[in-house]
Amino acid sequence: MTVLLFFNELSATVEAPQHRTDHVMAEFVDLLRAIRGWRGDIALVTAVELKSMELAPGYSVQQWIAASGANRDRWRLIRALQNRAPYRSVLAEEADANVEYRYGDRLAEGIGAAHLSDGLAVSLTYDTVWDRTSLDVRRKMLVEDDSGEVSLREDTVEVRHAAAPGHAVVHKEWVQETGRDGLVSGDAIWESRTYFFPHLCFLPRVERDLRELRQDWVRPVASALLKLERSISEWSANSAALPQWQTYVSQEFEGRERLCRFVDLDGLTRVFEWHARFTPGAGRLHFRLVAEDRTARIAYIGLKLGI
Structure with a gap:
């Protein structure tokens, strides 16, 4: 990098x-x-x-x-x-x-x-x-x-x-x-996702989000993903009900959950209610926790949904 x-x-x-x-x-x-x-x-x-x-x-x-x-x-x-x-x-x-x-x-x-x-x-x-x-x-x-x-x-x-x-x-x-991860573009983040984010699973639709990522969002998104990876990797090693977040993460309000529905890997539509933020602007990274294998599934990376 x-x-x-x-x-x-x-x-x-x-x-x-x-x-x-x-x-x-x-x-x-x-x-x-x-x-x-x-x-x-x-x-x-x-x-x-x-x-x-x-x-x-x-x-x-x-x-x-x-x-x-x-x-x-x-x-x-x-x-x-x-x-x-x-x-x-x-x-x-x-x-x-x-x-x-x-x-x-x-x-x-x-x-x-x-x-x-x-x-x-x-x-x-x-x-x-x-x-x-x-x-x-x-x-x-x-x-x-x-x-x-x-x-x-x-x-x-x-x-x-x-x-x-x-x-x-x-x-x-x-x-x-610094920068040994090589994440200098959205393309690089997508192509190296398996190596750098083993506890995160990306829906196929996220490829486009990353390949079209604004240049000023590349490093903030990479940083958010790396922190989310650390949070989930530690969660997978303990019995806590939820991960201990290492970046700002919150759940979407109930009235906005309709905006956070994506077709999951099994073809079913689910709510990806958790989101991390990144700046500048209202950047959002939506995901859901998969408790059975202690991973997070990423559905969306981009501008806040609905604006």
């Missing part, structure tokens, strides 16, 4: 002389090289095409590349990591309507995407504000409770961050271990 680095566009909005920019960019590439030394499958995701961006007012990336042969070599590394990115936009259009991240009073698209995708935000070192290994970011998100009421939730989240090789060392273990 590719380790995703998200470029913090806020770190490039500083006036600086050319020699300062050259130093900052050299340090940035040293950061990327250090991380690539721990994992070969890293990718750099940016909100804009870097080659068209200004590194400082009046000094574009193209000018920086042309300034020296060393810079051209550095650019080749940056470009190679950009080309490995599984998608080009840091946040899917659907996510923009449901969640907003701010650092201070500024919108923080790259930092927010790093949090949403469980990645690492990377910055240029123009400003000492980026001299840290994590960032506290304000998040606003539309959430829906069990009664269907939608409200705006505001909280502070911590995001992994690095702007220099020394910062990256703090995240070395995470870089080395």
Whole structure:
């Protein structure tokens, strides 16, 4: 599974002389090289095409590349990591309507995407504000409770961050271990379901749900499934009446059960009354517990039913 680095566009909005920019960019590439030394499958995701961006007012990336042969070599590394990115936009259009991240009073698209995708935000070192290994970011998100009421939730989240090789060392273990499951797309989740989710059974209709899954939902869905798998695997090993949930799970209200009816593996239509949630937006994962073999049967993954 590719380790995703998200470029913090806020770190490039500083006036600086050319020699300062050259130093900052050299340090940035040293950061990327250090991380690539721990994992070969890293990718750099940016909100804009870097080659068209200004590194400082009046000094574009193209000018920086042309300034020296060393810079051209550095650019080749940056470009190679950009080309490995599984998608080009840091946040899917659907996510923009449901969640907003701010650092201070500024919108923080790259930092927010790093949090949403469980990645690492990377910055240029123009400003000492980026001299840290994590960032506290304000998040606003539309959430829906069990009664269907939608409200705006505001909280502070911590995001992994690095702007220099020394910062990256703090995240070395995470870089080395994260993403080994290979779940970078809905296709990958479906095709590896037997291996990663032995205690979960998927109805055939779920294949389409996963193969058409929004990109910003891939990791939240993978995370929800992994937590559900752990819950069910522990349930299968004890005599408890219900699993001890490791993610937020609830039963559908009686009046909405008609929306949760799906044709089961034996051809009978049943209510899949349990659901786990995922964000951004009103994401739902519907399933039912199969007590006889201590498994969970997944029937639906997508937007909340009935909306």
